[in-house]
Amino acid sequence: MPAIAVVVVLCAVLVNAFVVQVFWIPSASMEDTLLEGDRVLVGKLGDDYGRQDVVVFSGVFGPDDKDFIKRVIAVGGDTVECCDARGRLMVNGRPLTEPYIQPGNRPSATxxxxxxxxxxxxxxxxxxxxxxxxxxxxxxxxxxxxxxDKVVGRAFMIIWPPSRVGGL
Incomplete structure (x- = not known):
């Protein structure tokens, strides 16, 4: 029996380190998509992140050990700007449709x-x-x-609280 417990713990550690990890949402910066206190699963496989992906990263806007979660708006080679005459973000000269923005917020006040x-x-x-x-x-x-290379992975599912379980 102890050997089985060791194997189970080892598998859990390896999955957490290389495949998927749970992250806690510490702030309101991603509302209404993610609420403060939500727990999300973040897939760690791959590094091909695209526009509108929700990603976790660390060591960029604060201490190396602080994790952030944000939405990818533009990728390498893109030009992003705010805003067009209708107040929309533009990526490569095309307006973005952003149904995920918190109601009442503009795409950017700045x-x-x-x-x-x-x-x-x-x-x-x-x-x-x-x-x-x-x-x-x-x-x-x-x-x-x-x-x-500072991106931990792509958030793909809310797992807590039970009333909010679902994909992103």
Whole structure:
């Protein structure tokens, strides 16, 4: 029996380290998609992140051990800017449709324009009025973008609380 317990624990550790990990949502920056206190599963396999993916990353906007969760708005090579005459974000000159933005929020209260370097991501919270995201870190190395190698993985499912269980 002790050998089985060791194997089970070892498998759990390996899955957590390399395949999937649970993350706790510490703030309101992704409301209404993710609420403060939600727990999400984050897949760690692959590094091909695309626009509108919800990703966890660390060591970019704060201490190396602090995790952040945001939505990918633009990827390497894209030009992202705010805003067009109708108040929409633009990526490569095309307006984004963003049904996930917190009701009552504008795509951005602050105008900006950025070219995302290769191997980096422009990220923003869904609760734009309460998210310290790429817009607010443009003075850092990378002009507020997140290096793909700092991404832990893609969030794909809410697992807690039970009333909110479901895919993203």
């Amino acid at each position: 105008p900006f324009r950025a070219v995302v370097p290769p191997g980096r991501l422009w990220v923003m919270g869904d609760h734009r009025d309460d998210s310290a995201d790429s817009r607010y870190h443009q003075r850092l190395d990378g002009d507020g973008t997140v290096p793909v």
